[in-house]
Amino acid sequence: MVQAGAVKELGGRTKSQTITGVALFAALALFLNVAHIQILAPYATFLIYDLWEIPIVICLFIFGLYAALTASAINAVVLILVNPGALASGPLYNLIAVVVSLFAIVLGHKLAFRAKFSNAKEVTLSTGLAMVVRTGVMTVVNYALLPFPAPLGFSIPEGAVLALLPAIAFFNATLLLYTVPLGYAGVRAATQRLRFKIAYPLSPSVV
Numbered sequence: 001m002v003q004a005g006a007v008k009e010l011g012g013r014t015k016s017q018t019i020t021g022v023a024l025f026a027a028l029a030l031f032l033n034v035a036h037i038q039i040l041a042p043y044a045t046f047l048i049y050d051l052w053e054i055p056i057v058i059c060l061f062i063f064g065l066y067a068a069l070t071a072s073a074i075n076a077v078v079l080i081l082v083n084p085g086a087l088a089s090g091p092l093y094n095l096i097a098v099v100v101s102l103f104a105i106v107l108g109h110k111l112a113f114r115a116k117f118s119n120a121k122e123v124t125l126s127t128g129l130a131m132v133v134r135t136g137v138m139t140v141v142n143y144a145l146l147p148f149p150a151p152l153g154f155s156i157p158e159g160a161v162l163a164l165l166p167a168i169a170f171f172n173a174t175l176l177l178y179t180v181p182l183g184y185a186g187v188r189a190a191t192q193r194l195r196f197k198i199a200y201p202l203s204p205s206v207v
Contacts, residue, residue: 032050106200135172
């Protein structure tokens, strides 16, 4: 047993536990990225449904917002260096999308906690908020950046960008339809084994 005061604690967790958690979930996200466990969107094959954001959502609830943001940033930096995809700045687009989604999920959790929602209602609220916020923000980001030449954009004419935005918005919304609920499910499964207080305790399962 660690003596009181011997190791700095963060919300009931030691600093080393938080650092280990960030490293673990960042590594898991990277693995899912480079393993290419993904499905091309049938309506726009340049958009890819994948699983790597789920570990980030789990990290958010267990270790907190800053830990999840750190894991997301690590994922983006490594991908830029080793596997950026079709666009060198592509991981930065992903990072923006993930960051705004995380803030929306935290907001949904806090609103649900205050309203004493059940877990099902909390998942629905958090997912809905994340969909709205991410879709709105990424619509602006894509409209602003895609017309630029590489590495920032694809030199797409403004008219073509406007034509692409509905598909991109639909993609961002539907990606969260499984990412957030599966993240919640992963947290519930993981917390059965944890012996420290998690950052954002889940609402009860009952309605």
